């Protein structure tokens with residue numbers, strides 16, 4: 001029986017490879033594409049990357065880098081996807097991991113084995129050879145930004161709209177949008193980037209959203225803004241944290257809310273602002289026109305919920321992604337409503353030996369969190385710490401979900417949200433707590 005199977009060599013999977021290798025834990029890592037880097041490999045031949053040509057990280061490199069392998073000092077604060085993919089190449093080469101990854105090999109099925117562990121079936125892309133192997137543990141790192149989420153149900157009239165409808169997953173370059181009337185739907189990071197880019201070449205760009213949003217500039221006082229939003233100051237005493245965030249948001253106020261839209265989609269100030277200088281500038285200059293949500297389509301026209309309408313050539317749906325595990329049966333794990341029941345966002349309570357990596361949406365970057373998750377998983381595999389009972393794990397999941405509901409409006413976007421520093425601290429605590437049952441002492 002193999003020790004551990006890692007599914008995917010994106011930034012989460014390679015973080016796990018590095019940690020397990022360092023701990024001397026045997027593993028096989030399968031990657032359906034030909035290279036590492038997953039979403040950050042533009043034009044990845046896994047056909048799963050959502051990267052567009054102009055994509056840069058929106059979390060600063062200082063926040064995104066692995067603790068075990070800092071990014072080069074001469075990289076810009078917000079590197080491009082080309083630079084990030086090169087960083088991942090350097091990472092696997094530095095730690096000698098490349099030859100330990102089996103490329104062009106898809107994991108097609110993971111089934112709990114009768115005597116414990118999991119049967120993992122793989123298929124080699126070139127020759128179609130299938131192989132099944134038994135593993136003690138499986139680490140799922142297949143990413144959650146590749147299966148497009150379309151509005152469900154579709155807007156009335158969408159099926160007869162004469163313009164084009166695309167999802168941001170398929171947006172690559174601005175050329176097809178030159179001279180067009182473009183409607184971008186959504187206010188996440190992709191929506192901001194795509195609206196900014198098309199507004200430079202399109203006849204008009206409209207940005208429609210259900211409710212307002214806080215947009216922060218990338219730099220404040222010469223410092224990458226995410227340092228301020230996740231710095232210990234911003235996580236200090238409540239009054240200091242509130243003051244810091246109020247100051248930050250004051251910089252953007254007025255330009256990001258209003259427009260007749262409902263308030264931003266979170267209930268407290270600290271949650272999920274989007275970072276984009278260009279959007280603020282281009283909104284200010286009137287290059288991008290804000291609209292509320294779509295009400296319906298009619299011919300070549302989009303009607304909005306405030307009664308206004310525009311003739312539109314192409315709608316870009318920046319409506320997010322579905323969490324999907326094609327190789328796992330629904331009876332093992334379900335991601336209905338984009339919710340996955342995971343203790344500390346990693347462990348499904350009822351399936352020992354199965355772990356999920358990077359299945360989080362942080363205010364901050366995923367990579368160092370996936371690295372910290374890998375350390376906790378390695379502790380669990382090596383028996384350095386143990387999990388509490390399943391009832392306690394389910395309770396933690398219920399509490400996490402209740403906290404999300406208190407903080408955000410109900411939305412499929414906020415089902416796996418974490419705060420960068422809080423979550424790092426949570427994982428540190430999980431690693432420190434030994435939940436092993438204490439040996440009972442018998443008094444003679």
Ligand SMILES: Cc1cc2nc3c(=O)[nH]c(=O)nc-3n(C[C@H](O)[C@H](O)[C@H](O)COP(=O)(O)OP(=O)(O)OC[C@H]3O[C@@H](n4cnc5c(N)ncnc54)[C@H](O)[C@@H]3O)c2cc1C
Pocket residue numbers: 007008009010011012013030031032033036037038039040046048050051052055056057058059064105106107108141142143144145146189190327357358359364365366367
């Ligand atoms: C437009 C955009 C911008 C983003 N910007 C940021 C940012 O600035 N900062 C940030 O932290 N995050 C950002 N993200 C989130 C991004 O998803 C993560 O940074 C990162 O890609 C997560 O890495 P991952 O390894 O978990 O998933 P992925 O990068 O998606 O990697 C998953 C890997 O698993 C492989 N795989 C999948 N299924 C199988 C299978 N069955 N068998 C074998 N291999 C498989 C895939 O080929 C892929 O290589 C952004 C996402 C998008 C879409």
